[in-house]
Amino acid sequence: MASTLAAGVAIVPMRWWHLESVFHIEEDIFSDEPWTPSMFWSELAEYETRSYFVATAESTTSVPNRADDDIVGYAGLCVYPEEAFVQTIAVRRDWQRQGVGTLLLRTLIGQASSRGAPRLELEVRADNYVAQHLYETHGFRRVGVRKGYYQHGRTDAVLMSLDLLRHHSGNERRP
Ligand SMILES: CC(C)(COP(=O)(O)OP(=O)(O)OC[C@H]1O[C@@H](n2cnc3c(N)ncnc32)[C@H](O)[C@@H]1OP(=O)(O)O)[C@@H](O)C(=O)NCCC(=O)NCCS
Numbered sequence: 001m002a003s004t005l006a007a008g009v010a011i012v013p014m015r016w017w018h019l020e021s022v023f024h025i026e027e028d029i030f031s032d033e034p035w036t037p038s039m040f041w042s043e044l045a046e047y048e049t050r051s052y053f054v055a056t057a058e059s060t061t062s063v064p065n066r067a068d069d070d071i072v073g074y075a076g077l078c079v080y081p082e083e084a085f086v087q088t089i090a091v092r093r094d095w096q097r098q099g100v101g102t103l104l105l106r107t108l109i110g111q112a113s114s115r116g117a118p119r120l121e122l123e124v125r126a127d128n129y130v131a132q133h134l135y136e137t138h139g140f141r142r143v144g145v146r147k148g149y150y151q152h153g154r155t156d157a158v159l160m161s162l163d164l165l166r167h168h169s170g171n172e173r174r175p
Pocket residue numbers: 029089090091092095096097098099100101102103123124125128130131133134137
């Protein structure tokens with residue numbers, strides 16, 4: 001249960017002053033093809049259709065953290081009336097496997113649902129089994145494959161979709 005994981009972590013809307021920390025994580029986690037800072041700025045500017053969040057950790061020592069030490073993950077959503085897309089989700093390496101990704105994904109699902117989208121979709125690398133597992137445990141189903149989508153045609157993208165109407169009504173069964 002995420003409520004017992006990631007103790008001391010809060011999910012808050014992403015603001016411009018978080019972007020420097022977010023970009024440090026982005027460069028580390030997605031070193032092959034990181035988003036540029038201007039891509040994040042553009043996403044935040046599209047506030048009518050975007051919802052971005054950061055996971056912040058309380059300091060566990062008496063020494064105050066630098067501001068960028070507090071950001072331990074982030075995630076973003078694009079929402080239209082017909083569908084919503086997970087734009088990105090990432091957790092800082094030293095904070096992975098502690099429930100932060102689960103908290104962030106649940107936040108995106110809740111946002112997409114409350115903004116009225118009937119389904120939530122995403123693309124994930126075919127070799128990213130950790131992320132696929134996270135999505136599947138939240139009810140996402142594989143709905144297709146884009147051949148050679150990543151890295152100059154060498155890696156496929158798996159398309160996944162979550163039916164938010166069934167998920168919201170509690171009829172979605174976990175695998
Ligand atoms: C995918 C990602 C966001 C998950 O974040 P996280 O905070 O580690 O996830 P959680 O701690 O909430 O764990 C979620 C599940 O994944 C499992 N998991 C997480 N890391 C794992 C690992 N390295 N190996 C095996 N399982 C792992 C957890 O055990 C948990 O499974 P459970 O619910 O069955 O117990 C994180 O690994 C990440 O940032 N990866 C790099 C970026 C990425 O791939 N983003 C997705 C792009 S589509």
